[in-house]
Amino acid sequence: MLLVASYFFYSCWDWRFLPLILTTTLINYFTARGIEQSDSPSRHKWLITVSVTASLGMLAFFKYWGFFTESAAEMLTWLGFHADIQMLNIILPVGISFYTFQTMSYTIDVYRGKIKATRSFTDFALYVAYFPQLVAGPIERSSSLMPQITNSRKSRPQGDFAEGLYLVMLGLFLKIVVGDNLGFIADGIFAEDRDKLTGTEALVGIYCFAFQIYGDFAGYSSIARGVSKWLGIDLMTNFRMPYLARNPSDFWQRWHISLSSWLRDYLYIPLGGNRGSKLLVYRNLMITMLLGGLWHGAGWTFLIWGGLHGLILCIYRALGNSIKLPALWGRILATVFFFHLVCLTWLFFRAESLAQAWEMLVLIFTHQEMTPLANYGLRMVVFFCAPLMAYEIWLDKAHSLRRLETVRWGWRAAVYCYFVFMLIVFPPPVFGQFIYFQF
Amino acid sequence: MATQHHDYDALPTNKCAPSWLQETRVILVVLAFIFLLELIARIIAPTLDFDRENIYAFPETISQLEDAAESSGKPKVVFYGNSLMLHGLDQTLVKEELKGLSAPDIESAKVTPVGTAMLDWVYLYRRYFSAQDSHPDVLVVGFVAHHIHDQEAIKLRRLSRHFVSKQDLPLLWKTDLKDFHLITQSVLCNISALEGDQPEHQLGILQTLVADYKKGLNRNNDLVSDWQQRLAQEAAQGNEDLATKETEETYQRMLRFITECKKHQVKVYFVPMPQPEIWDFNPEAQRLIEAKGMSVLDARSIPGMTPDDFSDGYHLGDSGKVKFSKWMAKQLSQHLQ
Numbered sequence: 001m002l003l004v005a006s007y008f009f010y011s012c013w014d015w016r017f018l019p020l021i022l023t024t025t026l027i028n029y030f031t032a033r034g035i036e037q038s039d040s041p042s043r044h045k046w047l048i049t050v051s052v053t054a055s056l057g058m059l060a061f062f063k064y065w066g067f068f069t070e071s072a073a074e075m076l077t078w079l080g081f082h083a084d085i086q087m088l089n090i091i092l093p094v095g096i097s098f099y100t101f102q103t104m105s106y107t108i109d110v111y112r113g114k115i116k117a118t119r120s121f122t123d124f125a126l127y128v129a130y131f132p133q134l135v136a137g138p139i140e141r142s143s144s145l146m147p148q149i150t151n152s153r154k155s156r157p158q159g160d161f162a163e164g165l166y167l168v169m170l171g172l173f174l175k176i177v178v179g180d181n182l183g184f185i186a187d188g189i190f191a192e193d194r195d196k197l198t199g200t201e202a203l204v205g206i207y208c209f210a211f212q213i214y215g216d217f218a219g220y221s222s223i224a225r226g227v228s229k230w231l232g233i234d235l236m237t238n239f240r241m242p243y244l245a246r247n248p249s250d251f252w253q254r255w256h257i258s259l260s261s262w263l264r265d266y267l268y269i270p271l272g273g274n275r276g277s278k279l280l281v282y283r284n285l286m287i288t289m290l291l292g293g294l295w296h297g298a299g300w301t302f303l304i305w306g307g308l309h310g311l312i313l314c315i316y317r318a319l320g321n322s323i324k325l326p327a328l329w330g331r332i333l334a335t336v337f338f339f340h341l342v343c344l345t346w347l348f349f350r351a352e353s354l355a356q357a358w359e360m361l362v363l364i365f366t367h368q369e370m371t372p373l374a375n376y377g378l379r380m381v382v383f384f385c386a387p388l389m390a391y392e393i394w395l396d397k398a399h400s401l402r403r404l405e406t407v408r409w410g411w412r413a414a415v416y417c418y419f420v421f422m423l424i425v426f427p428p429p430v431f432g433q434f435i436y437f438q439f
Numbered sequence: 440m441a442t443q444h445h446d447y448d449a450l451p452t453n454k455c456a457p458s459w460l461q462e463t464r465v466i467l468v469v470l471a472f473i474f475l476l477e478l479i480a481r482i483i484a485p486t487l488d489f490d491r492e493n494i495y496a497f498p499e500t501i502s503q504l505e506d507a508a509e510s511s512g513k514p515k516v517v518f519y520g521n522s523l524m525l526h527g528l529d530q531t532l533v534k535e536e537l538k539g540l541s542a543p544d545i546e547s548a549k550v551t552p553v554g555t556a557m558l559d560w561v562y563l564y565r566r567y568f569s570a571q572d573s574h575p576d577v578l579v580v581g582f583v584a585h586h587i588h589d590q591e592a593i594k595l596r597r598l599s600r601h602f603v604s605k606q607d608l609p610l611l612w613k614t615d616l617k618d619f620h621l622i623t624q625s626v627l628c629n630i631s632a633l634e635g636d637q638p639e640h641q642l643g644i645l646q647t648l649v650a651d652y653k654k655g656l657n658r659n660n661d662l663v664s665d666w667q668q669r670l671a672q673e674a675a676q677g678n679e680d681l682a683t684k685e686t687e688e689t690y691q692r693m694l695r696f697i698t699e700c701k702k703h704q705v706k707v708y709f710v711p712m713p714q715p716e717i718w719d720f721n722p723e724a725q726r727l728i729e730a731k732g733m734s735v736l737d738a739r740s741i742p743g744m745t746p747d748d749f750s751d752g753y754h755l756g757d758s759g760k761v762k763f764s765k766w767m768a769k770q771l772s773q774h775l776q
Contacts (some may be wrong), residue, residue: 426641
């Protein structure tokens with residue numbers, strides 16, 4: 001039933017890509033079964049190579065072909081050669097990056113002997129296509145999701161309904177109220193002619209985008225987790241108050257956790273992780289973050305975004321322990337400073353070109369002027385985000401995402417009333433597509 | 440209060456998990472809160488702004504017109520449209536002028552909700568005139584180009600809340616809304632003041648709390664709109680069909696309006712309204728109006744009207760109102776004969 005629902009959900013976007021997800025499913029199912037049934041290490045290697053190559057090959061074709069051919073053509077032209085490379089207008093299948101990484105993690109875990117390959121094809125197909133998280137994650141691990149699919153879900157712990165309700169309400173608030181409202185302002189500012197834009201407007205545009213992408217993506221993850229809770233399946237937490245991070249390492253344990261932990265387990269550690277010389281560790285960090293950036297999208301701006309995060313991680317690794325700040329004020333200062341550092345990287349993520357990102361960056365440092373647009377944008381950020389951030393600080397102080405479930409029910413009702421009020425009275429002018437659907 | 444624990448996703452103990460009973464209470468409180476909001480929205484709706492006051496007065500306006508015409512036996516003339524007609528026409532002056540011109544006297548009313556266009560007028564007529572079986576003899580509709588063609592964007596919340604009657608909702612879904620999301624929204628707005636008047640609630644709160652809200656919002660709207668136009672132009676490049684289709688204007692809504700009026704023997708005069716600069720009135724629209732037996736009274740170029748006669752570059756100011764009203768009386772005197 002869930003499998004049929006999942007395929008129906010996927011085909012609502014474009015049924016022509018159903019064979020693609022089925023192909024990925026079939027390849028990974030049979031290669032994992034092949035690894036399970038064989039004792040030969042060479043056969044294991046051969047099968048895992050086939051599986052990874054096929055998965056990454058499909059991802060590369062659909063997501064990166066245009067980018068690489070275009071870049072190659074530009075490079076050849078720049079070098080003075082006549083480039084006549086055939087460009088293909090390929091539609092990016094929604095969610096391909098998510099389900100490719102999810103299936104790869106399954107096959108790699110079977111290869112590593114961490115889990116057993118499942119016999120049931122339908123269970124595995126559901127693992128790949130499970131609809132709440134199919135198109136924008138969280139990227140689940142087989143060790144967590146497969147047992148929940150395989151085993152009976154008749155008895156559920158007390159509080160599942162309440163948690164599901166909380167997650168769905170929070171997700172709707174994040175997506176519709178925070179993400180879409182601020183996204184509309186960010187869209188306006190990033191569309192402004194550079195010669196008319198002021199540095200203050202640019203800065204406000206970046207703040208808006210920072211909360212747009214957080215609201216949009218964390219909102220989706222939260223709704224996915226909440227709906228899944230009601231269906232009797234626990235999905236992993238994908239966000240934990242990321243803008244309260246005090247350093248890059250902390251940030252990546254709070255932002256898109258399912259991807260950062262995937263990159264850590266299947267890329268960073270296999271590359272050598274923290275082992276080896278400092279230079280090797282820096283190299284591993286840079287490769288991981290650059291590929292993490294490229295995972296988000298086929299474009300130079302995403303590569304730069306990943307590269308900047310890699311650089312920040314390297315600098316933090318080199319200097320982090322030598323910086324000592326006084327307790328409370330130090331923590332506040334570190335949080336504010338790191339938030340702005342993250343905002344700097346968002347500039348490259350959101351900009352339509354490197355030139356735009358650079359021009360906006362220069363404006364921020366050279367042309368500060370409060371205009372009606374900047375004033376409006378800034379106050380809207382405060383209006384929509386201040387209560388959210390206050391709530392997150394309250395959660396963070398208790399180190400719990402579920403603190404609201406532990407207080408008296410009246411407080412929970414009051415928070416939900418606030419969510420409902422904001423959802424009804426402050427819907428965005430335009431409902432935005434989920435940003436991460438394109439990844 | 441929660442005890443400190445470091446597994447972000449776990450509750451301190453399972454006993455902390457809310458029970459069904461607790462959650463039912465939470466949901467009931469939220470539902471009660473929504474009903475309270477709805478109640479407040481309904482109470483404040485008629486006085487929310489000038490436009491709402493105007494709209495809520497329509498039944499009374501129409502009923503007064505009906506009563507006056509019944510006792511006097513004079514023809515009923517309704518000046519119909521939006522803020523252009525609202526600010527541009529002085530009914531008293533029109534009547535005085537008609538007297539001076541020895542034309543038949545009239546009973547008149549203005550039905551002019553601001554920011555409306557042809558689709559609003561179609562449903563408004565059905566809700567406030569046809570449903571009450573109270574029809575004017577003459578309907579004078581003021582507009583500029585974009586108000587009458589089908590490409591004008593639908594303001595769904597307002598349309599569904601104030602102009603479409605419950606009985607007409609199926610007609611709206613069948614002819615004007617194809618999207619499930621829009622259909623759902625139209626139902627919600629029709630039954631709920633909280634949903635239907637949401638933009639005004641939002642505006643009221645944000646204007647109070649956010650300095651430069653209106654200025655900043657308008658600037659941002661312009662930027663996003665320019666950006667979307669650029670994207671649309673880029674998408675249309677190399678696709679001539681798309682580019683041509685976008686410029687084509689159709690008039691199905693206007694034809695529906697005419698059919699509705701014709702069914703009740705109402706004579707409709709379409710009045711292309713004056714603007715600081717003379718604008719292009721699509722000849723196809725004129726041809727369709729005349730083919731259906733209605734008339735066009737062209738006010739785009741009234742002798743003596745100058746850009747100074749406009750208060751804000753769009754609506755007529757005091758001097759323009761006088762000139763337009765006199766012109767209108769003259770036209771009516773000729774046609775009412």
